[in-house]
Amino acid sequence: MQGQDITKELIRDHGLNEEEYQKILNILGREPTLTELGIFSVMWSEHCSYKSSRTLLATLPTKAPWVIQGPGENAGVIALDDTWALVFKMESHNHPSYIEPKQGAATGVGGILRDIFTMGARPIASMDSLRFGDLDNPHNRYLLDGVVEGIAWYGNCIGVPTVAGEVSFNPCYDGNPLVNAFNLGVVKKDKIFKAQATGIGNPVIYVGSKTGRDGIHGATMASEEFSEDSQEKRPTVQVGDPFTEKLLLEACLEVFQHDWVLGIQDMGAAGLTCSSSEMAAHGGTGVEIDLELVPQREEGMTPYEIMLSESQERMLLVARKGTEDKVISVFKKWGLDAVVIGRVSGDGMLRVKVGSETVAEIPAQALTDDTPCYMRPQKDPGKRRRIRDNHSLFWLKEKGDISDPTYALKALISHPTVASKEGIWRQYDHMVRINTVVLPGSDAAVVRIKGTNKAVALSCDCNPHYCFLNPYEGAKQAVAEAARNVACSGAMPKAITNCLNFGNPEKPEVMWEFAQAVKGMGDACRTLETPVTGGNVSFYNETNGKGIMPTPTIGMVGILENLEWVVTQGFKTEGDLVAVLGETKGHMGGSLYNWSLQGVLEGGPPPVDLEKEHRLHQLLVELAKNKLISSAHDTSEGGLAVCLSECCISSPDLLGAEIMLDEIELETIPLLFGEDQGRVVISYLPANHDDIADLCERHQIPINTIGEVSGSTLSIQTRDHHLNLPVATLRELWRTSLFNLMHWEIPAE
Amino acid sequence: MKFGVVVFPGSNCDHDCHYVLSEVLGQDVEYIWHQEDSLKGVDCIILPGGFSYGDYLRAGAIARFSPVMAKVKEFANSGGLVLGICNGFQILLESGLLPGAMLRNRNLQFICQYVNVVVERDDTPFTMLAEKGQVLRIPIAHMEGNYVPPEGGVGGLENRGCVLLRYSSPEGDVSPEWNPNGSAGNIAGICNERGNVAAMMPHPERCAESIMKTQDGRLIFQSVIAYLEERKTKAS
Numbered sequence: 001m002q003g004q005d006i007t008k009e010l011i012r013d014h015g016l017n018e019e020e021y022q023k024i025l026n027i028l029g030r031e032p033t034l035t036e037l038g039i040f041s042v043m044w045s046e047h048c049s050y051k052s053s054r055t056l057l058a059t060l061p062t063k064a065p066w067v068i069q070g071p072g073e074n075a076g077v078i079a080l081d082d083t084w085a086l087v088f089k090m091e092s093h094n095h096p097s098y099i100e101p102k103q104g105a106a107t108g109v110g111g112i113l114r115d116i117f118t119m120g121a122r123p124i125a126s127m128d129s130l131r132f133g134d135l136d137n138p139h140n141r142y143l144l145d146g147v148v149e150g151i152a153w154y155g156n157c158i159g160v161p162t163v164a165g166e167v168s169f170n171p172c173y174d175g176n177p178l179v180n181a182f183n184l185g186v187v188k189k190d191k192i193f194k195a196q197a198t199g200i201g202n203p204v205i206y207v208g209s210k211t212g213r214d215g216i217h218g219a220t221m222a223s224e225e226f227s228e229d230s231q232e233k234r235p236t237v238q239v240g241d242p243f244t245e246k247l248l249l250e251a252c253l254e255v256f257q258h259d260w261v262l263g264i265q266d267m268g269a270a271g272l273t274c275s276s277s278e279m280a281a282h283g284g285t286g287v288e289i290d291l292e293l294v295p296q297r298e299e300g301m302t303p304y305e306i307m308l309s310e311s312q313e314r315m316l317l318v319a320r321k322g323t324e325d326k327v328i329s330v331f332k333k334w335g336l337d338a339v340v341i342g343r344v345s346g347d348g349m350l351r352v353k354v355g356s357e358t359v360a361e362i363p364a365q366a367l368t369d370d371t372p373c374y375m376r377p378q379k380d381p382g383k384r385r386r387i388r389d390n391h392s393l394f395w396l397k398e399k400g401d402i403s404d405p406t407y408a409l410k411a412l413i414s415h416p417t418v419a420s421k422e423g424i425w426r427q428y429d430h431m432v433r434i435n436t437v438v439l440p441g442s443d444a445a446v447v448r449i450k451g452t453n454k455a456v457a458l459s460c461d462c463n464p465h466y467c468f469l470n471p472y473e474g475a476k477q478a479v480a481e482a483a484r485n486v487a488c489s490g491a492m493p494k495a496i497t498n499c500l501n502f503g504n505p506e507k508p509e510v511m512w513e514f515a516q517a518v519k520g521m522g523d524a525c526r527t528l529e530t531p532v533t534g535g536n537v538s539f540y541n542e543t544n545g546k547g548i549m550p551t552p553t554i555g556m557v558g559i560l561e562n563l564e565w566v567v568t569q570g571f572k573t574e575g576d577l578v579a580v581l582g583e584t585k586g587h588m589g590g591s592l593y594n595w596s597l598q599g600v601l602e603g604g605p606p607p608v609d610l611e612k613e614h615r616l617h618q619l620l621v622e623l624a625k626n627k628l629i630s631s632a633h634d635t636s637e638g639g640l641a642v643c644l645s646e647c648c649i650s651s652p653d654l655l656g657a658e659i660m661l662d663e664i665e666l667e668t669i670p671l672l673f674g675e676d677q678g679r680v681v682i683s684y685l686p687a688n689h690d691d692i693a694d695l696c697e698r699h700q701i702p703i704n705t706i707g708e709v710s711g712s713t714l715s716i717q718t719r720d721h722h723l724n725l726p727v728a729t730l731r732e733l734w735r736t737s738l739f740n741l742m743h744w745e746i747p748a749e
Numbered sequence: 750m751k752f753g754v755v756v757f758p759g760s761n762c763d764h765d766c767h768y769v770l771s772e773v774l775g776q777d778v779e780y781i782w783h784q785e786d787s788l789k790g791v792d793c794i795i796l797p798g799g800f801s802y803g804d805y806l807r808a809g810a811i812a813r814f815s816p817v818m819a820k821v822k823e824f825a826n827s828g829g830l831v832l833g834i835c836n837g838f839q840i841l842l843e844s845g846l847l848p849g850a851m852l853r854n855r856n857l858q859f860i861c862q863y864v865n866v867v868v869e870r871d872d873t874p875f876t877m878l879a880e881k882g883q884v885l886r887i888p889i890a891h892m893e894g895n896y897v898p899p900e901g902g903v904g905g906l907e908n909r910g911c912v913l914l915r916y917s918s919p920e921g922d923v924s925p926e927w928n929p930n931g932s933a934g935n936i937a938g939i940c941n942e943r944g945n946v947a948a949m950m951p952h953p954e955r956c957a958e959s960i961m962k963t964q965d966g967r968l969i970f971q972s973v974i975a976y977l978e979e980r981k982t983k984a985s
Contacts, residue, residue: 149858152858152859153859156800156859156861156890156892157759157800157803157804158761159761159762159799159800241803242800242803243758243759243800243802243803243804243805246758246759246761246800246803247758247759334758335758425861426858426860426861426862427858427859427860427861428859428861429859429861430861431861431888431890431952431955432761432762432765432798432890432955433764433765434765434768434769434954434955434958434961437960439962448960450768450772563960744856744858745855745856747860747862747929748927
């Protein structure tokens with residue numbers, strides 16, 4: 001092995017520090033080749049190695065009787081029933097989406113889908129958590145437009161419905177939009193596939209698209225801060241081909257029906273390098289591949305380029321010796337390349353050859369498990385956590401007095417974070433596969449599982465404002481809210497996946513935020529019995545030294561034991577009583593009212609009582625199971641007034657409500673717009689009141705009847721104010737706001 | 750009755766049509782791979798929605814060259830029932846079995862939502878259980894549903910009785926306001942003059958069960974079943 005001189009500049013350009021390079025020299029006992037340097041560079045990047053986060057992530061709870069596969073594989077797996085299992089994961093594609101929004105977001109969807117079907121599961125539902133800067137900035141509109149187009153293009157074409165998601169806004173995402181893509185699939189429990197190369201001598205087969213020069217060093221890019229010239233990195237964003245992925249999906253699922261395949265890994269970040277070394281390390285074997293056999297779509301590619309390419313829609317699999325022709329014939333039927341490019345070896349090495357010449361030879365463990373690991377210094381930034389911002393109320397046509405609760409409600413209901421996301425989700429095919437029982441726009445999407453009477457409920461949540469003010473409480477709240485959303489639909493929250501989006505971990509303040517968030521998430525997951533089954537960490541979300549607010553996005557999966565129990569958020573029947581579960585204390589710290597109307601972000605976020613939260617979720621499931629309630633809706637951003645408005649707006653008949661809050665001894669603004677946690681607005685037949693009250697008492701959750709469903713106006717009486725807004729007016733404001741901001745055509749309904 | 754659901758590379762509503770016909774409506778259903786040259790003796794062929802060949806070049810433009818399409822043409826010409834849904838509509842246009850062409854939606858976005866469609870003909874095998882003027886609530890999900898009629902325009906199609914469904918208000922008013930995609934004359938579905946080949950942009954398979962928002966899609970499939978049963982009775 002010989003080649004280019006490995007200079008200090010070259011090492012630095014590969015994102016490796018001196019200490020890390022020394023470690024490489026020790027592992028190899030010699031200087032690396034350029035190809036080897038490239039391999040170490042991507043595998044030891046933050047994105048692939050989790051070197052700054054691994055130690056902290058190890059503290060998260062990952063076990064429960066229903067967890068079949070925790071972190072460490074392509075995706076987590078939990079049991080649905082005796083036969084079926086659910087496979088799910090969430091992953092970020094933030095950096096590519098900033099540079100090229102359509103392709104960046106599209107390949108994010110493609111990547112997470114591969115993670116799911118690599119495990120043998122058929123993907124049945126996607127969701128996306130998106131964050132952008134404010135929409136008065138045209139660049140943010142361009143990013144949102146492109147990201148949504150990319151998600152729609154890829155997801156719609158491959159035929160996996162995008163059923164839910166969240167979109168929120170803050171100027172901290174101006175140069176760092178977040179695109180977190182979630183997918184869930186179903187698989188038979190005894191047909192789960194893993195990323196391992198087993199059986200010495202077995203063939204290693206490359207399937208899918210040909211390898212090109214796209215995306216080289218994508219993983220390294222995702223491990224750096226951005227600056228003005230990041231646009232120059234456009235060529236490192238991969239280009240997606242959802243049609244090829246659809247073929248790959250169908251071909252893989254067809255091959256999996258036989259006992260030919262022993263292990264499979266998708267080529268995502270770090271492409272062929274990552275898949276081959278991980279399969280070797282997980283299998284406790286080695287892998288030897290010959291790059292001359294790799295299908296290529298460009299001429300003259302060097303070993304370095306082939307190993308580091310992030311061309312999409314590719315898989316590496318290990319088959320039982322003697323079955324390779326059968327495997328290949330299935331892929332050929334679907335019009336895909338499938339080539340034996342190597343063998344499983346027994347010496348623990350990742351050996352890369354070009355014909356007879358060896359161009360890289362590295363112990364696989366050194367690339368996957370024995371990677372650098374840092375306990376980076378942390379520093380509590382202290383009590384300086386506040387932002388005061390001049391707000392233009394740019395999304396409002398009508399200017400008014402924000403201390404007038406009627407005006408404030410109109411302003412909040414049309415705020416882009418609260419307003420209807422119809423303009424976004426109507427671009428997603430959210431119904432294909434005909435399982436979407438609760439369409440987008442409710443607290444959680446509900447997706448039936450064919451062949452059973454069960455359904456899954458999905459929600460993704462995070463309130464970055466809370467996390468900024470207190471990352472521990474904020475992360476706790478994100479888990480609690482995601483679980484509450486799922487429970488509102490009647491499903492029991494079961495497990496989470498996550499995307500932990502943070503700034504530069506080399507800054508002690510950022511590392512402190514991360515550590516606090518992980519602690520909060522861990523505490524919440526333990527009490528709520530929703531273990532972490534996987535996810536990803538995205539650091540370096542900074543542009544020109546300015547980082548994002550800590551954003552630990554939670555993807556929650558719940559199981560609805562019987563599809564008939566499903567509950568939705570809209571009021572259903574005139575005369576139903578309306579009640580609030582939980583306590584209203586008027587907590588304004590971190591509230592959307594304070595931030596969006598006053599430009600103030602300060603104080604502590606609303607605390608979450610995890611034990612009480614857990615009881616609330618169990619109560620909600622009991623209420624659904626006994627068919628005692630007509631609707632349930634979680635109280636979150638914008639507080640009780642926004643929650644009640646949404647119950648009316650989502651009502652199939654646009655029903656209003658008469659609400660009396662005059663017995664609650666709070667000022668009107670905190671009463672209506674405070675964001676106390678652990679609250680749910682329910683409506684129910686008056687005849688069910690005693691049964692409901694009994695269940696509340698048994699679960700020690702306070703219930704407060706506040707009015708009834710009536711007419712077509714939302715009327716709220718507080719001690720010193722009376723609000724009276726036609727539901728049609730509220731719905732119009734809520735429904736059209738985002739369409740108007742984005743200059744999208746508003747459809748008739 | 751036996752139905753055939755054609756599977757092109759990139760079809761993605763094939764499973765849905767199969768499920769509704771077999772699990773919900775209790776019919777015999779077979780998948781027909783695009784390279785097959787036999788239609789397996791089916792009574793009705795469904796060309797399902799999706800992105801055949803990724804919709805590359807133009808939606809449906811490549812699928813029409815699949816070997817199975819020659820058989821579908823023969824089948825249609827001999828009076829066999831052919832229903833194209835969404836991408837299936839686009840394929841039927843590209844293959845010349847139905848007249849006209851599709852443009853991208855007026856707003857240049859993919860649109861997935863429930864729409865109202867008013868039934869224009871109740872004497873075809875696909876709508877015989879509906880009534881003329883009846884409004885069905887069925888979802889659409891497409892990027893290219895902006896229908897352009899052939900020479901002679903919408904009037905020509907109307908004269909030949911080829912307009913099957915139009916986008917409308919919930920009350921059945923056909924006005925531009927209720928046109929989601931810019932389609933000429935609010936056209937959502939058409940058929941040939943003989944009435945045995947039909948196509949629609951809305952997805953009836955997505956609303957054919959009690960757990961869905963509506964069950965209006967059942968009417969389309971049940972019409973076909975009723976027609977075929979009637980034909981069978983007459984023949985025997």
